Amino acid sequence: AQTVTQSQPEMSVQEAETVTLSCTYDTSESDYYLFWYKQPPSRQMILVIRQEAYKQQNATENRFSVNFQKAAKSFSLKISDSQLGDAAMYFCAYRRGSQGNLIFGKGTKLSVKP
Amino acid sequence: GAGVSQSPSNKVTEKGKDVELRCDPISGHTALYWYRQSLGQGLEFLIYFQGNSAPDKSGLPSDRFSAERTGGSVSTLTIQRTQQEDSAVYLCASSFRGVPYNEQFFGPGTRLTVL
Numbered sequence: 001a002q003t004v005t006q007s008q009p010e011m012s013v014q015e016a017e018t019v020t021l022s023c024t025y026d027t028s029e030s031d032y033y034l035f036w037y038k039q040p041p042s043r044q045m046i047l048v049i050r051q052e053a054y055k056q057q058n059a060t061e062n063r064f065s066v067n068f069q070k071a072a073k074s075f076s077l078k079i080s081d082s083q084l085g086d087a088a089m090y091f092c093a094y095r096r097g098s099q100g101n102l103i104f105g106k107g108t109k110l111s112v113k114p
Numbered sequence: 115g116a117g118v119s120q121s122p123s124n125k126v127t128e129k130g131k132d133v134e135l136r137c138d139p140i141s142g143h144t145a146l147y148w149y150r151q152s153l154g155q156g157l158e159f160l161i162y163f164q165g166n167s168a169p170d171k172s173g174l175p176s177d178r179f180s181a182e183r184t185g186g187s188v189s190t191l192t193i194q195r196t197q198q199e200d201s202a203v204y205l206c207a208s209s210f211r212g213v214p215y216n217e218q219f220f221g222p223g224t225r226l227t228v229l
Contacts, residue, residue, distance in 0.1 A: 045220035099216050101147055104157035
């Protein structure tokens with residue numbers, strides 16, 4: 001069975017600084033997708049960034065980028081120029097193939113200090 | 115153009131009662147998912163509907179849980195004879211098959227409290 005592990009229950013970053021959230025996963029599949037979701041206190045899950053396993057190039061979305069290490073089964077999220085609005089729970093998620101349910105990690109609570 | 119909506123936002127019930135949670139997916143989305151978010155277990159998949167195919171019920175924790183999707187749109191998650199361990203936030207998501215990444219869009223969730 002596939003599993004997703006986020007080893008950092010909580011992280012803190014100073015406003016305008018950079019922070020990296022860790023995620024590792026375990027799978028024997030070759031076709032899969034990886035995602036980072038943000039969940040603020042409003043409970044609304046928001047997709048931050050996504051990566052197809054077959055793509056070697058790391059995905060980037062504005063201040064958010066990933067470091068995808070396929071052999072190591074690692075998928076970390078880097079947030080640059082952190083803003084107060086980035087404070088939230090961040091979930092790493094895995095999906096086997098092009099459709100189907102997501103498997104989530106336990107989440108990392110990110111605090112941003114002014 | 116609205117997002118995924120869920121009702122009620124909060125539900126308090128007594129142990130042993132039945133509850134129904136509703137999800138309205140984004141119009142035109144063919145897939146619908148239910149997840150449960152609890153402090154102890156994190157985010158767990160419950161059930162997945164894709165078009166007219168038989169739903170994937172592999173995540174349902176017990177036979178007290180069931181879900182329907184009528185007309186390929188609205189879905190109702192029913193929990194019978196609720197237990198205190200059913201207390202959680204129930205999240206619904208929808209997606210459109212065929213677009214890149216098949217991104218899932220989430221609703222705001224229903225917080226269920228079983229007393």
